[in-house]
Amino acid sequence: MTTVTETHEDAHEHGMSDAGYVKIAIILALITALEVSTYYVDFGPLFMPALLIMMVVKFVMVVSYFMHLKFDSKVFSFLFYTGLGLALFVYITALATFKFFIA
Amino acid sequence: MADIATHDTDHATDHGHHSSTGLSNNKLAMWLFLGSECLLFGGLISTYMLYRGRVQNGPHPSQIYDVPFTSVSSFVLLMSSLTMVLAVSSAQRKDDSKTNLWLLITGLLGATFVGGQVYEFTTFYREGLGFTTSLFSSSFYSLTGFHGVHVSVGVIMLLSLRGIIKKGKITGDKAEVVELIGLYWHFVDIVWIIIFTLVYLIPS
Numbered sequence: 368m369t370t371v372t373e374t375h376e377d378a379h380e381h382g383m384s385d386a387g388y389v390k391i392a393i394i395l396a397l398i399t400a401l402e403v404s405t406y407y408v409d410f411g412p413l414f415m416p417a418l419l420i421m422m423v424v425k426f427v428m429v430v431s432y433f434m435h436l437k438f439d440s441k442v443f444s445f446l447f448y449t450g451l452g453l454a455l456f457v458y459i460t461a462l463a464t465f466k467f468f469i470a
Numbered sequence: 471m472a473d474i475a476t477h478d479t480d481h482a483t484d485h486g487h488h489s490s491t492g493l494s495n496n497k498l499a500m501w502l503f504l505g506s507e508c509l510l511f512g513g514l515i516s517t518y519m520l521y522r523g524r525v526q527n528g529p530h531p532s533q534i535y536d537v538p539f540t541s542v543s544s545f546v547l548l549m550s551s552l553t554m555v556l557a558v559s560s561a562q563r564k565d566d567s568k569t570n571l572w573l574l575i576t577g578l579l580g581a582t583f584v585g586g587q588v589y590e591f592t593t594f595y596r597e598g599l600g601f602t603t604s605l606f607s608s609s610f611y612s613l614t615g616f617h618g619v620h621v622s623v624g625v626i627m628l629l630s631l632r633g634i635i636k637k638g639k640i641t642g643d644k645a646e647v648v649e650l651i652g653l654y655w656h657f658v659d660i661v662w663i664i665i666f667t668l669v670y671l672i673p674s
Contacts, residue, residue: 392552450505454512
């Protein structure tokens with residue numbers, strides 16, 4: 368009985384502590400500040416890749432920690448990332464058809 | 471063994487319906503919905519990327535975007551994700567008063583973001599950027615407008631959930647209901663993370 372109760376409680380306590388969430392939020396805020404700095408400071412050829420990398424890092428952090436995908440069942444990750452992957456494939460193909468990347 | 475069977479029955483009753491995988495059907499449905507939403511926003515973002523340089527009439531993006539203002543809005547929405555996850559955490563600890571407080575703060579931050587968007591749209595319109603002014607304006611208003619509607623729906627859900635919890639009308643697993651609304655809210659935030667970079671920070 369004890370084992371079952373513990374398992375039940377563990378399921379409710381997946382994720383992080385409140386302090387952990389605050390730390391993640393601080394990191395996200397710092398990355399956002401860095402993103403905004405690219406508007407004022409000339410990053411040269413690093414401008415575009417740096418912005419895209421920071422965008423992806425923020426995206427993955429929110430999905431993994433705030434949405435609990437890192438701690439939850441892999442089935443949920445599969446459902447979400449399948450939709451995301453399909454969207455990326457379809458629309459990158461569509462944009463390529465319109466020669467978006469060449470321009 | 472009998473205890474385990476009893477517990478399983480209680481557990482199933484608490485969480486509503488479970489699939490054969492042992493996972494909550496509600497959560498499965500929400501993640502499936504969010505996966506499909508990627509396709510909706512993917513289409514709107516792609517359309518904007520394709521048309522953002524097509525300005526036949528009216529102002530050009532670089533002439534009207536107010537990046538400092540939008541940065542503050544982005545920060546507000548990002549922080550609402552923190553307050554939302556704290557609401558979920560409080561709900562999992564069965565702390566109703568803190569859950570209600572964090573839900574209220576999240577709703578207020580969301581409403582602030584929507585208010586900022588209304589202000590931005592009004593300013594743009596006064597500067598000559600109507601919905602049909604150019605291909606850029608149509609795709610811009612469609613993308614950010616759809617996102618704004620999603621945030622508005624989220625605010626309504628958050629405040630409604632707060633009222634429902636206060637009246638004690640949730641019969642099943644309260645923490646899961648808060649988590650489901652939270653998933654929707656975080657999704658709205660990650661879509662804005664993409665929009666903020668691709669629309670506002672990367673020039674056309």
